[in-house]
Amino acid sequence: GIQVEQSPPDLILQEGANSTLRCNFSDSVNNLQWFHQNPWGQLINLFYIPSGTKQNGRLSATTVATERYSLLYISSSQTTDSGVYFCAVGDASGTYKYIFGTGTRLKVLA
Amino acid sequence: DADVTQTPRNRITKTGKRIMLECSQTKGHDRMYWYRQDPGLGLRLIYYSFDVKDINKGEISDGYSVSRQAQAKFSLSLESAIPNQTALYFCATSPSATYEQYFGPGTRLTVT
Numbered sequence: 001g002i003q004v005e006q007s008p009p010d011l012i013l014q015e016g017a018n019s020t021l022r023c024n025f026s027d028s029v030n031n032l033q034w035f036h037q038n039p040w041g042q043l044i045n046l047f048y049i050p051s052g053t054k055q056n057g058r059l060s061a062t063t064v065a066t067e068r069y070s071l072l073y074i075s076s077s078q079t080t081d082s083g084v085y086f087c088a089v090g091d092a093s094g095t096y097k098y099i100f101g102t103g104t105r106l107k108v109l110a
Numbered sequence: 111d112a113d114v115t116q117t118p119r120n121r122i123t124k125t126g127k128r129i130m131l132e133c134s135q136t137k138g139h140d141r142m143y144w145y146r147q148d149p150g151l152g153l154r155l156i157y158y159s160f161d162v163k164d165i166n167k168g169e170i171s172d173g174y175s176v177s178r179q180a181q182a183k184f185s186l187s188l189e190s191a192i193p194n195q196t197a198l199y200f201c202a203t204s205p206s207a208t209y210e211q212y213f214g215p216g217t218r219l220t221v222t
Binding site: 004030031033035041042043045048086088090097098100101102103 | 143145150151152153154155158198208210211212213215216218
């Protein structure tokens with residue numbers, strides 16, 4: 001089955017810094033989402049981005065499906081950005097099941 | 111009100127007990143999913159349903175069963191709970207058109 005790898009596994013930033021999180025996948029995908037899991041365990045939709053680039057405030061994401069990767073950019077990080085960021089992909093076989101990566105754990109220091 | 115709700119939010123139960131986790135949605139989506147998350151890991155799919163009459167196993171369905179009572183309701187049952195089923199359980203929904211998934215707040219289940 002499709003493999004999803006996220007990097008880095010852990011990241012510590014000072015407030016105000018920028019960062020790039022990466023998601024690599026091993027096969028063609030027809031769906032891709034980025035989520036933020038906050039310290040209370042809730043999963044928050046960030047982007048649905050099977051291809052192209054999207055921006056929402058300080059966050060933006062780019063997926064290059066032909067090269068099998070997606071990037072999540074966080075600018076001017078805030079302490080509330082702390083948590084775990086997951087990439088989830090749906091394979092192109094038509095079943096539309098998501099495979100999750102193991103996440104990037106981000107801690108933003110005040 | 112939340113679009114995807116899960117009950118209970120927290121549950122502690124004993125080994126061997128039967129337990130049901132419930133999920134309801136007001137988004138009008140046809141597709142519903144159950145996932146579990148173990149500490150330090152991503153989510154893994156237990157079961158999914160593309161409509162009321164269509165239920166499919168995910169990658170870790172052993173020890174679980176589901177019921178799709180209506181378009182808006184999808185329940186997950188543990189027939190005889192065991193400690194390694196201690197986890198955070200998420201329900202999700204998606205529309206048929208885009209497959210973007212929307213998650214509920216999660217149920218934290220502990221089996222002692």
